[in-house]
Amino acid sequence: MFKQTPFKKAQFTPAGFKPTQLHKVAIALSLGALSLTGCSVAPTAGTAAPSPATQASQPAADSTASAATKASRPAAASTSSAAKATKSAAPSAPKPVGGTTAATAEPGVEAAATAAVAPAGAPAAAPITAAAAGGAHAAAAAGSTSVAPGAAPAAAPVAAQAAVAATGSDSQAAIARGWGGVVAGDEFSNTGAPDATKWSVFKGTGHAGKGVRSPQAWSVASGVATVSGNSAGTTGGMSAKFAQQKYGKWETRMRTSARDPKYHPVLILWPNNNTSPNCAEIDYAEGTTNTSQIKFFLHYACGGSNFQTTAAKTIDTTQWHNYAVEWTPAGVTGYIDGVKTFSDTNPAHLPSVGMHQTLQLDWFPDGSATKPSQMQVDWVRVYK
Secondary structure, three states: OOOEOOOOOOOOOOOOOOOOOOHHHHHHHHHHHHHHOOHHHHHHHHOOOOOOOOOOOOOOOOOEOOOOOOOOOOOOOOOHHHHHHOEEEEEEOOOOOOOOOOOOOOOOOOOOOOOOOOOOOOOOOOOOOOOOOOOOOOOOOOOOOOOOOOOOOOOOOOOOOOOOOOOEEEHHHHHOOOOOOOOOEOOOOOEOOOOOOOEOOOOOOOOOHOOOOOOHHOOOEOOEEEEEEOOOOEEEEEEEEOOOOOOOEEEEEEOOOOOOOOOOEEEEEEEEHHHOOOOOOEEEEEOOOOOOOOEEEEEOOOOHHHHEEEEEEEEEOOEEEEEEEEEEEEEEEEEEOEEEEEEOOOOOHOOOOOOEEEEEEEOOOOOOOOOEEEEEEEEEEEEH
């Protein structure tokens, strides 16, 4: 349930306008210009993997204090469904851990436990494939920086999508709420590994010491970052080096494959320097064992699930959706496709330190066989 977050770029399109890949390139260029003018933030020290906490099940309504237990773990231009159809995707992301006395490691980082390493030749995650109706967390143990041999084969690239006219909503909170220009983020316009100037990719033990977080689980192609989890629990995550700040607005466009319930996709805002006196963590989109829901978790004190507020929404995560969080001195608000789904304005619940984005696909084994799964991210955008 622990997570981290990046910032998005400043590029907007009028309502109803469907941008092409050229718009995405323009956004990428504008972000590059921002980095040249000093808008980029120094990378988080080290490469410790964040990992968000999972939870068994939570209420699917407005924000309410949750007594349910959960296993810890760590805007601008609109990308249309049609534009998505022109992309073929490759592997993507993990999260931080919760319930510690203080946040002292990247999201989802927990004290040790031996990682279960995928054997050499383990099958890659099944690719997300195009379909008529749509297509398409876990920190490393403290100090763990090496990946066991034979782990983490790259996932097979997602098949090119022909004409997917309805792959989720294009509505963005940034546009609906008038957040202005993007100040940081990533449009994933490169090819290969995630941009090392923007991301610290996790390398080491998986969430709660289970499985492995491998850099090879990630790939970027055709404007999409894909993180894959295989049948042995080798998966991935990464944290943003940009937009490490107190307060702001983050929005991310994400989808998953028809995932195994043991693989949890998560978009997290995680404390800078992995330190927070109240174990602050904002999981603004987290999939748990209920694959038909996306949840929002605000962790506001150390001690686990007794100190969090949460909300859940039924949604088809195999379609593209835009997930956003707005963090101000007045409170924390969550949105899905521009619609408010979470709000907590209790001053005692707000993070007291700067935060940053993390992207994670975390593994929560239960002893049964695991089906390879994927999480894809189209873009991450940060606003003031």
